[in-house]
Amino acid sequence: MTQPAHKSHGAGVDITLREPRTEDGAAVAELIRQSPPLDVNSTYAYLLLCHHFASTCVVAERDGKVVGFISGYLPPSATDTFFVWQVAVHADARGCGLGLSMLRHLLLRPVSRHVRFLETTVSPSNGPSRGMFARLAKDLETDLTEQDLFDKSMFGSGSDHEDEKLLRIGPFH
Numbered sequence: 067m068t069q070p071a072h073k074s075h076g077a078g079v080d081i082t083l084r085e086p087r088t089e090d091g092a093a094v095a096e097l098i099r100q101s102p103p104l105d106v107n108s109t110y111a112y113l114l115l116c117h118h119f120a121s122t123c124v125v126a127e128r129d130g131k132v133v134g135f136i137s138g139y140l141p142p143s144a145t146d147t148f149f150v151w152q153v154a155v156h157a158d159a160r161g162c163g164l165g166l167s168m169l170r171h172l173l174l175r176p177v178s179r180h181v182r183f184l185e186t187t188v189s190p191s192n193g194p195s196r197g198m199f200a201r202l203a204k205d206l207e208t209d210l211t212e213q214d215l216f217d218k219s220m221f222g223s224g225s226d227h228e229d230e231k232l233l234r235i236g237p238f239h
């Protein structure tokens with residue numbers, strides 16, 4: 067079931083948060099391309115996310131343009147956990163609480179009613195991402211733990227990808 071959109075106030079202008087539609091896939095891919103250090107996946111991957119995983123993904127729209135996106139899913143083995151894959155906020159809309167608003171929006175969706183933990187991975191050098199998740203844990207008055215997950219060697223010898231550490235926030239209600 068499609069969830070209703072709601073308004074957020076980022077960058078001083080009304081921003082609508084809503085489930086993505088398949089038609090958003092190309093715009094989402096473009097936003098990710100403009101949001102280093104995120105890994106750029108294929109446009110096809112974003113079409114699939116918008117099509118099959120709309121209930122656990124969110125698009126932020128301002129004046130008809132996609133200015134924010136989070137991809138996430140409920141891991142099949144842990145249905146009390148929401149896994150956040152990528153978070154992107156357009157450079158023009160950063161620093162106004164949009165990233166946090168999108169995270170809270172996802173946790174308030176009906177699909178998250180049994181969720182008590184949020185997990186994500188971050189690279190050691192991504193200060194803005196770490197700051198955003200630390201702030202979320204503080205706002206939820208719960209713990210944030212960190213452990214190893216994907217070592218840089220797992221990305222292959224030709225890659226300069228950093229480690230991806232697992233952040234786990236919770237429990238919360």
Ligand SMILES: CC(C)(COP(=O)(O)OP(=O)(O)OC[C@H]1O[C@@H](n2cnc3c(N)ncnc32)[C@H](O)[C@@H]1OP(=O)(O)O)[C@@H](O)C(=O)NCCC(=O)NCCS
Binds near residue numbers: 195
């Ligand atoms: C990380 C990102 C999504 C944050 O989006 P945002 O909308 O600017 O974040 P918010 O305004 O909601 O900030 C929430 C909190 O995050 C922290 N934060 C945000 N930007 C920060 C920065 N540049 N440096 C340090 N902390 C930062 C702050 O604690 C902030 O809360 P506060 O200002 O009230 O203390 C955005 O910078 C982005 O798209 N970066 C490029 C892609 C990326 O790295 N994505 C995250 C990896 S999944």
